[in-house]
Amino acid sequence: MKRLAPLVRPLTLAALLGAGWNAPPAWPQAAAAVKAEAPLRGRAWQLANQAYAHYQAGRFARAASAAASAIQLRPDLLRLRMLLIYSLQRQGKNEEALKAIASARAAGMDEATLQQAETNVRAAAAGGAAAGGGAATASEAYNKAFPIATEAYADYNARNYADSARKAEQAFRLDPTQGQWALLWIGALEAQDQLGAAIEAADAALSLDPPNKSDLVAKRQTLRRSQAVLPAQKAYQALIANNPAQAVPFAREAVALAPGTASHRLLLITSLMLAEQLPDAEKAADEALAQDNEDTAALGMRGYIRQRQGKTTLANEDFDDVLKQDWLDEKQSANLRLIAADAALAAGDAARARALLAPMPAQDEAVARRLKQADGLRPGRDTPMVADTRGASQTLAMADYPPPLQDCRDTPYGTVCELQPSDAQGAGGPSAQAYAAYARQDYKAAIEHAQTAVEQDPDNEQLQKLLTTTLAAGNRDQQGQALLRLDKSLSLTPNDAQLLMQRGYLYSRQEEPAKALQDFRAARATGEAPAGAMLDEGYALAGTGDSRGAVRTFKQAIDLDDAGTAKLTPGQRENARSAVSGYSREWGAIVSLGYRGARPAGRAFSDGILTQAGDAVFGTAEAYWRPSNFLNSSTRIFDVYGRLGSTLHDGGGTTLGQSAIDPCTGLPINVQAGDNRGISGLPTTTGSLGMRFTPSTKYALTFGIERQFNIGSATRSGFITPESPQLRCLMSGRDPLNPTGPALGNPISAKYSAGAGQGGWLAYVTHGFYEGTGRRTDRSSWFTMEGYSQAGYANQSMASRFTLTDQTNGALVGDGSGRYKREQWFFSTEARIGRSFRADGINQGLVICRGQVFSDIPIGDVRSS
Known part of the structure; x- marks a missing residue:
């Protein structure tokens, strides 16, 4: 929720009546007669504004004087003349009022309105009726x-x-x-x-x-404005609770009841914008400007919303128009320039940003910060980043382009609002500062400002709710304070849907899904909870481990949305569909292919020969079972899985031309380059059965253990290279004590071979990190990053047959049985960074990601025996 401050703008007569002023009988007719009048500007507007304020305060003489001065500047406005007439009448100066009516007639003003005014003035002069009605005759x-x-x-x-x-x-x-x-x-x-x-x-x-129809019409309008206060308050409460989707219907109701109240229209614009319903927010701004085409706040917000949607040219037009309003004071104009400059920077238009900032002092902190951002734009981005034909799916995220702050306050002529840059701080009092700090997720500052606001006005219910909301976002102790405050409030109003929802969110944050579920259900039972409450109930059900119940709830929400009963936002609907897919999945299968290009040779073992690996393609297939009622919830994941892996293609390797250490003499020897054939297919197949458990998705730590099976022949057999140089020397057919002497025999090789199914155990812990890996509905492309770090221990102990073979004639020199043992502590990490693209043209659910993979070679201590 952004903070809301004063924006003084020309007041139309309808807006004046909307503030609940005690309007004279003929004013509604005057309002109808002046719809096409040109708006007030400059000094004329200031005088008229003063006249209306004096009239409301009962200072009728000063109201008449100000109105007369305004008429000298704008004699064509009937509403100013009506203000003068009734200011004179309220002073008892009926003859002067009649002269003012005659002057208006001479100027060609609306006769029907003037005739009604004359009737009222003459009735008042004649004494009228005791209660101010018409001159009724006894009957x-x-x-x-x-x-x-x-x-x-x-x-x-x-x-x-x-x-x-x-x-x-x-x-x-x-x-x-x-x-x-x-x-x-x-x-x-x-x-x-x-x-x-x-x-x-x-x-x-x-x-x-x-x-007195005009009096009754005016009274009805005032009543509707009063009736609009309650839904407007509920909308503000929903925004305070960070639930803009819930605020939207309340804001719409307020606008429907009081369409002439600018603050309600701004509330609707803001609620739709925060709910990411940007096209509807732009439409609401259009309607606000149709009501008053000089509404500064609505015009500025429409410019922001258009820029969010990539409509750069239209956004620039709005910001240019708002900067042309000549009644803005210096501070208001400066704030709007900063807001317009932010839009230019968001569009990548550094030149426009500099032009907008040029009239402002470069040493100003806010100006300097934006000039630095303009200088930091990449070359070639001094023009708009996107064309106006860009679709709404390519909107800017609010986190990348924050909205202007709003600072609103009540005045004698209604609630007026001023826009301020998104990074403005310290203005608008402690409550406004609390809203701003909460919006930028500075919860510590938000709590401090909210506490100050409550201390200054402890009886203000909205400030008390603001403090509760900020405390709920704090640390564990502060969340406890928020819970106590919510418990107390609900003890007084147990059927307050908003308070129940807020406490439910707090319980969810404290990982108490059962209590959250009770509150969400209670909120829905009141009939006043938003459509999204059903989704919150579904997540709480999943948190308790009832995945099937959660799926039923999500499906019901989607069905109600299809029927038009539940108004889910596109984002909420997409999340519900994803939740159905995730929580209903009790089993699944994953098939993946990986390609590794030729890579440099690694470090050789025991001064052995270096080999450079060639291109290779790997394949993995995994099936898993996720029992719905055992360990699994919305924050815990438990899987039992089986996996098969194989090398589908191996381009072989190349023994490099190099120097190696002779194990007999310890001196370097030259090794000729050569090619080695790779092994692929069934001989390289491995399998595993295991289980893994993520105790809390919040921390993204997964613990696993698996039993590995070496199925293919190449995975359970191989050559052995002794670690001892003396043994390697003997196997080369020479005498370690006399390496230059005659050979003792032919070179021999050692090999092990285990039975099918032999393998080992693997235990591991994995930490994952993810950003932008889900499908987004608000943008067609977005930044994506995912990766993992894994550490673990692997141990193999296979019953094997060991053989010694003469390398010259292939004769079996010796054999035996034993166990081939290998253990390894390892650590590896991998990150994938790129950009995801929605491929709606192919399939509504298809997302394509392109980017780069960064990984290191697993490192650790390997021991074989």
Whole structure:
């Protein structure tokens, strides 16, 4: 949730009424008559703004003076003239008000509006009705209704609002010409917080054609704005809880109830943007600007959202337009320049970024930081990185291009907002700083600022929830404090879906899935939980080990989304499908091929001959079983597996022309180069059966043990090279004591051969790291990195037959039986870095990754005997 601060902008009459001001009867007609009027700017806007503020505060003389001055600058605006007329009337200067009406007529203003204003002024001058209604004449209906209305006023003053509403309705229906009784009826319902009933009463009253229709229309608009407050509050709470998808429907409801309230529209834009629904967020910004084409915050946010989608030209147009608004003060203009420069940098347009920053002091920290970023762009990126034809699937990630901060506050003329750069710090008070710190994941600072905000305003419910949210993101002790606060809040309001969801998330973070599951189910039972709550319930079920129940829940969520009942975001739907695939998989198979190009020779053993390996292709096939109700959960993985591996092709090796050490003399000798044939196919086949366990996916550590089987003949037989130089000398047919003397015999070789199925044991621990390995729906390509580090111990002890063979004539010199033993401590690591691409044109689920592989040769201590 970004922080929200003051943005002063021209106020249309509709926005003024939306703030709940006590509007004179003819103002709604004036609003309808001036829809096409040109907007106020500059000094005229300032004077008009002052006039409206004075009127709201009851300073009618000053309101009239400011309005008259504004009219001198903009005599064509009916709304300014209406403000002057009623400012004069409220002072009792009815004759001056009538002169102002005559002046407006002479200027060609709307006659119907002026006629209604004149009627109201003359009625007021004549004394009017006691409660401000039209000049009603005594009639039988009036005489019958008046005593009932009198009782209704008495009940209202006694705060007996239910009886007041009932009697006021009765009186008004008896005599609909008494519009003030309709207002009493509505006001009594409003005093009981029955806003829906009050709006229905206004509709009913208007259907009876009262004389004060304009008052009733204005009142109905005010009620709708009041009714919009609750869903707006729920939307803000959802954003505070870092659940923008849940905020969206509440924000839409607030806008539907009060479409003229700019802060609600900005709330909807922000909620959609944070929920990664960028096309809908842009549409919401379009609608906000259709309501008020000079809404600075909406225009700036639309520029940001367009840049996120790669619509660079349109984004630049929005930022250029917002910088042309001449009523912005120096600070607002500077902030918007920084925001526009951030967009240019995100597009790779260093030249535009420098141009935007040129009017600002280069020594300013924020300016200097952006100039440095512009200088760091690679050559050739001084133009937009992408064309405007780029699809929405290639959007910029919010982490790569953070949104502007919002700083909003209530004013006498409504809630107004100001945009600030994403890296702005220290502005907007402790609560705003807490929001900003939380957004950049600086949870320690967020907690400190939230605590300060609560200390300054301990009765503010929203700040208390903010503190709870920040504590929940802290360390174990701070999470405990958050849990106590949530327990206390839920003891007062046990059916608060948001609090239940928040506590469920906290339990999940503390690895208590059973408790989280209870809270998620309780939140759904209230009927007010977001669609994503079903997914949270599924993950909690998986956390308890009930993978099958989790799969059923995820499938139900997808079915409801298909039916239009559950509104999942594309990302939520993709995660649900992946979860179904993952948790329903109780067995599987993996087949892989690997290619190794020719590589340099490694270190020889015992001063032996160096051989350079050639090209080779390896194949591996693995099948595994993952029992659903044994050890497995959303954070634990246990597999039993079997694996076969083989060399499918071996290009052989090359013995290099080199010098080697003669084992008899210890002197170097020359070795001629030569080629060696490689072995591939069935003789190279190995197998293994094993089990592996990941106790916590959070730490990505896997422990495994397997029994290895040497199936192919080449894997269980081979030549033996003694470690002792004396033995190697004897096997060469010479005397170690007299190496230059006559040969003792022909050279001989030693070989071992084990039976099929002989093998050994392998124990290992693996740490994996992954980034961008999942399929993304918000971008068509993304950075990908994965790798592992593995350490372990291998031990082979095979019953074998050992033979000595004459290398000259192939005769068997000797044989025997024993055990061939080999043990090794090893460590290896590998990393794959590249970029993944969605191949939707081939298959919706296909992802292609291209990149580079970095690996080292396994190292360790090898001993054979």
